[in-house]
Amino acid sequence: MADLNSTFSNMKENYREIFLKSVDAIKGRVEELRPLNFEGDIFDKYEINSIGAQWQNAVIEMFEKDICREIYEKWQEILVYRNNFECKGCAICCQLACSEHSPGELQKRAQNGDEFAKQFTSIFVPYKTKDEAERVYPEYFKLLSEHAVGDVYFYHCPKLDCNRCPDYENRPDICRHFPDNPLDILPESCGFYEWRKEVEPVTMTLHAMMEIIEYYKTKIVIPLMEDRNL
Ligand code: SF4
Numbered sequence: 001m002a003d004l005n006s007t008f009s010n011m012k013e014n015y016r017e018i019f020l021k022s023v024d025a026i027k028g029r030v031e032e033l034r035p036l037n038f039e040g041d042i043f044d045k046y047e048i049n050s051i052g053a054q055w056q057n058a059v060i061e062m063f064e065k066d067i068c069r070e071i072y073e074k075w076q077e078i079l080v081y082r083n084n085f086e087c088k089g090c091a092i093c094c095q096l097a098c099s100e101h102s103p104g105e106l107q108k109r110a111q112n113g114d115e116f117a118k119q120f121t122s123i124f125v126p127y128k129t130k131d132e133a134e135r136v137y138p139e140y141f142k143l144l145s146e147h148a149v150g151d152v153y154f155y156h157c158p159k160l161d162c163n164r165c166p167d168y169e170n171r172p173d174i175c176r177h178f179p180d181n182p183l184d185i186l187p188e189s190c191g192f193y194e195w196r197k198e199v200e201p202v203t204m205t206l207h208a209m210m211e212i213i214e215y216y217k218t219k220i221v222i223p224l225m226e227d228r229n230l
């Protein structure tokens with residue numbers, strides 16, 4: 001199934017383009033706040049209460065008050081739009097769930113009160129080997145593995161019976177709400193595949209914006225955080 005692989009490489013290519021456009025857009029908003037006739041760089045180190053430091057404070061405030069709110073509101077719209085789509089019951093997410101956490105890490109998280117980990121470990125069991133997981137749905141396995149940033153572990157639900165959930169109407173919340181993140185990688189058979197595809201450009205833009213403002217926030221050296229008046 002070449003389609004899945006090309007989808008992934010197109011996505012990486014699209015993300016690069018979107019990321020660069022977002023860099024320019026955010027740079028533009030940073031520049032709008034630049035004090036008149038001030039020539040310094042936003043990442044320079046400035047004295048407390050200097051014009052440069054005031055600019056940096058204004059930029060951080062704009063990120064936290066404006067851009068973060070814009071991202072949040074857009075994200076909520078995407079999730080509401082998801083209600084126009086529904087699960088088709090293909091059961092692939094029951095057979096091939098993945099996590100960046102190993103079974104041991106998930107158990108530890110569950111013991112420490114992490115609600116998602118508690119539900120996940122109460123539903124899914126790990127595949128004994130990656131080969132076993134790969135045999136279930138090779139193309140989707142490949143896509144999930146390639147998309148993972150670090151480690152990835154594969155799980156399945158042992159309750160699944162002839163590709164049917166034995167208690168679908170009362171399935172646990174994490175099954176009911178899957179996929180709750182438009183960045184999740186989905187198989188084409190998923191009823192939310194079209195939702196993900198439609199919202200992908202906006203989702204990628206939001207993701208890029210988050211990465212970029214995080215970069216600015218770590219690189220801007222503000223002399224005295226107490227001066228930020230937020
Ligand atoms: S509980 Fe049902 S819906 Fe959830 S993973 Fe298992 S079979 Fe799938």
Ligand code: SF4
Nearest residue numbers: 087088091093190191
């Ligand atoms: S992969 Fe999508 S359509 Fe298939 S069972 Fe999961 S949520 Fe439903």
